Amino acid sequence: MDVKQVGVVGAGQMGNGIAHVFALAGYDVLMTDVSEDSLSKALAVIERNIERQVSRGKVMPADKRAAMERIKTTLKLADLGQCDLIIEAATERETVKTAIFEDLLPHLKPSTILTSNTSSISITRLASRTDRPEKFMGFHFMNPVPVMQLVELIRGIATDQETWETLHEVVRKLGKTASSSEDFPAFIVNRILMPMINEAVYTLYEGVGSVKSIDESLKLGANHPMGPLELADFIGLDTCLSIMNVLHEGLADTKYRPCPLLTKYVEAGCWAARPSGGFTTTGAKCRYRRGETILRRRIVHDFSAKNQVLLANPSVCSLSQARNPLGLPSHFFSSSAGIGSPITGRWGLKRLRLISYSRRPCRIVSLTLLAIRNAREFWPGK
Numbered sequence: 193m194d195v196k197q198v199g200v201v202g203a204g205q206m207g208n209g210i211a212h213v214f215a216l217a218g219y220d221v222l223m224t225d226v227s228e229d230s231l232s233k234a235l236a237v238i239e240r241n242i243e244r245q246v247s248r249g250k251v252m253p254a255d256k257r258a259a260m261e262r263i264k265t266t267l268k269l270a271d272l273g274q275c276d277l278i279i280e281a282a283t284e285r286e287t288v289k290t291a292i293f294e295d296l297l298p299h300l301k302p303s304t305i306l307t308s309n310t311s312s313i314s315i316t317r318l319a320s321r322t323d324r325p326e327k328f329m330g331f332h333f334m335n336p337v338p339v340m341q342l343v344e345l346i347r348g349i350a351t352d353q354e355t356w357e358t359l360h361e362v363v364r365k366l367g368k369t370a371s372s373s374e375d376f377p378a379f380i381v382n383r384i385l386m387p388m389i390n391e392a393v394y395t396l397y398e399g400v401g402s403v404k405s406i407d408e409s410l411k412l413g414a415n416h417p418m419g420p421l422e423l424a425d426f427i428g429l430d431t432c433l434s435i436m437n438v439l440h441e442g443l444a445d446t447k448y449r450p451c452p453l454l455t456k457y458v459e460a461g462c463w464a465a466r467p468s469g470g471f472t473t474t475g476a477k478c479r480y481r482r483g484e485t486i487l488r489r490r491i492v493h494d495f496s497a498k499n500q501v502l503l504a505n506p507s508v509c510s511l512s513q514a515r516n517p518l519g520l521p522s523h524f525f526s527s528s529a530g531i532g533s534p535i536t537g538r539w540g541l542k543r544l545r546l547i548s549y550s551r552r553p554c555r556i557v558s559l560t561l562l563a564i565r566n567a568r569e570f571w572p573g574k
């Protein structure tokens with residue numbers, strides 16, 4: 193099948209990269225997102241990135257102009273109805289993706305091929321929610337799309353040979369290399385990459401190394417171009433967590449359990465202001481990051497061997513919040529102990545009063561630590 197017009201759903205970091213490479217390869221691109229702001233930002237990013245290629249002599253200025261003219265944007269999903277190929281690159285949540293395909297279906301030509309750039313979600317399951325599972329495939333670009341050579345092609349259980357061959361031909365025209373993966377959770381690249389990133393977060397979480405030493409170890413010791421924590425931030429911690437959850441649930445194996453610290457960063461919104469949040473970057477959304485790291489390290493060093501309990505005042509944080517706000521393994525805690533319990537060393541009574549955060553007498557709770565927001569209170573300025 194001859195593909196001329198391509199629809200891209202989602203104008204985030206993957207969507208704009210996909211629009212960029214398709215437009216440079218001569219395809220007409222219609223990109224959509226839920227907000228005008230995302231679309232205009234995406235166009236600005238594409239323009240900047242192609243300009244960088246021009247300044248490096250990789251793209252001719254005339255090709256840049258032609259590529260930018262080939263990219264159109266719309267807020268209406270229905271406008272993608274005449275596209276020959278749809279690439280869904282929206283947020284990594286199955287409900288979001290299935291809703292997009294369901295909304296698109298009534299407007300599509302019968303011949304339109306549907307694809308998803310999902311990093312992990314079952315292609316067969318997504319396809320089964322459409323009227324054309326035989327014309328549905330996983331089309332997994334790597335980040336950053338204009339730079340990375342690989343495109344993973346994932347065949348759902350019903351994908352037909354024509355669709356498979358059409359996408360191979362599209363990848364060839366983009367000047368990229370296709371690899372084939374069967375439809376299993378996270379396919380090939382992320383099945384291998386994400387557990388490594390997750391393990392790097394565990395390494396941080398258990399106090400084995402700092403962010404810097406973990407990243408440097410892999411860069412200098414294993415010749416990785418980026419450290420795993422830096423890479424996690426680059427991918428987006430929300431996306432990393434979603435992929436780990438898909439692996440964990442899909443393969444029903446505890447070895448894929450997402451690190452609680454990763455979960456907590458996502459819950460804290462550290463991923464939202466990408467790239468200003470995360471393990472390797474500081475930003476408003478991540479203001480507790482340093483305190484948390486310092487706090488964790490001290491707890492691991494000072495308390496794990498003694499199996500001691502700290503006290504938290506339930507009026508400061510609820511029991512559920514308080515149970516394990518740092519996501520420490522439960523063996524770091526034991527129950528019982530009072531304010532005069534054998535808490536010694538740097539975390540003596542005075543420090544304990546600080547931890548309790550109020551002058552009222554502490555009640556014993558099963559946990560132990562205050563919410564991260566209080567970490568700054570312990571070591572102001574650190």
Ligand SMILES: NC(=O)c1ccc[n+]([C@@H]2O[C@H](COP(=O)([O-])OP(=O)(O)OC[C@H]3O[C@@H](n4cnc5c(N)ncnc54)[C@H](O)[C@@H]3O)[C@@H](O)[C@H]2O)c1
Pocket residue numbers: 201202203204205206207224225226227230281282283284285288292309310311312332333334335426427428431
């Ligand atoms: N980030 C990576 O490194 C990477 C690599 C390969 C694949 N992916 C996959 O690509 C997809 C997108 O990831 P991303 O990193 O670009 O995320 P992103 O958060 O940068 O962008 C997602 C975009 O989707 C838009 N969106 C959400 N709901 C939508 C809807 N209903 N209709 C239209 N647009 C909608 C959002 O507004 C946002 O602009 C995910 O499936 C992800 O797993 C990501």
